[in-house]
Amino acid sequence: MKKIINxxxxxxxxxxxxxxxxxxxxQVIKMKMLFGPQKGQWFETKxxxxxxVLGIIKTQQQEAKKARLMKIFEENSLINPSLREATFDNFIPGEFSQSFEKAKKYVCDFDIKNPKNLLFQGSFGTGKSHLSVSIAKALTAKGYTTIFISTPKLLTKIRNTYNKNSEHGEEKIINSLAMVDLVVFDDIGAEGETSGWVMQKLFEIIDLRAGKHNIYTTNLSSSEFEITKDMGRIFSRMLINTDLIKMNGTDFRKRQFVKGGA
Ligand SMILES: [Zn+2]
Structure with missing residues (x-):
């Protein structure tokens, strides 16, 4: 219906x-108030x-969604306090500028329909976990659900649910891992066990995440994974559809020390 405007x-x-x-x-229309307290004043309307209006609502909804996702990340992640504050902004690349770029590229290229895994492999304290947390947080900010898991802590937590005779607990943990867009499995191989129940459970969990986005970090070399059949099985599963980022080098804390000139 067309209105004729005088x-x-x-x-x-x-x-x-x-x-x-x-x-x-x-149409942007300038109108004069014909009645009310603002009578005689001009205003613009579209x-x-x-x-x-819809844009403002959408922005508000997106902000609420981001806050909700961040809450999911914080409530469900098993993360060491030292890593809680880790972001791309406070990462000091040092000799690992290539790893840094690859991590940021993973965030840019993230496509829910085209799952890809990353494996950060290398010596202790080189920033593998820091980059993984940064990726998870950056993806959360982009609207994805992510969880960061210290793998040894996860397995301890699952085992504790057995001790308390509450299988429901394990189900809840496993379900939350199955649902999110990205899981970071930090410190694989640091469980202190190389076979038996722990390895069986770990294999199940990694298997459950097949065809989704995952990030693994490990201090173990490829040959160290071959120590037991169980570990080897886990490692070969970790390599499917995975980009390997090697980070062997100076301990991060030592690098900071050198940087400080002490
Ligand atoms: Zn429009």
Whole structure:
């Protein structure tokens, strides 16, 4: 329905354009208040589309979603206090600038329909976990659900649910791992056991995440994974659809020490 606007008296079309959002023709109209306390005053209004209002609502919804996702990350992650504050911004690349770039690229390229894994492999304290936490947080900010798991802590937690005779507990943990867009399995191989129940459980969990996005970090070399059949099985599963990022080098804390000039 077209309205004819009288341009001589109370209102005037001052601009017309086609909205990029909805494709509607939009009129910017200057109108004069004909009654009420603001009688006689001019104001501007838009006719033809609601994109601006909807945009504000959408932004608010997205912000609420991000806050919700961050809460999921914080409540479900098993993460050491020293890593809680880790982000891309406070990572000191040093000799690992290539690893740093690859980690950021993983975030940029993240596509829910095209799952990809990363394996950070290398010596203790080189920043593998720091980069993994940074990836998880950056993806959370982009609207994805992520969980960061210290693998030894996860297995301890699952085992504790057995001790308390509450299988429900394990189910809850496993379900949350199955549902999220990305899981970081930190410190694989530091469980202190190389066979038996722990390895069986770990294999099950990694298997459950097949065809999804995962990040693994480990201090173990490839040959160290071959110590037992169980470990070897886990390692070969970790390599499917996975980019390997090697980070062998100076301990991060030592690097900081050198940087400080002490
Ligand atoms: Zn519009």
């Amino acid at each position: 341009t001589t008296t109370d209102s005037e079309i001052i601009e017309e354009y086609v909205c990029n959002g909805c494709g509607n023709k939009v 006719k033809g589309c609601d994109c601006e």
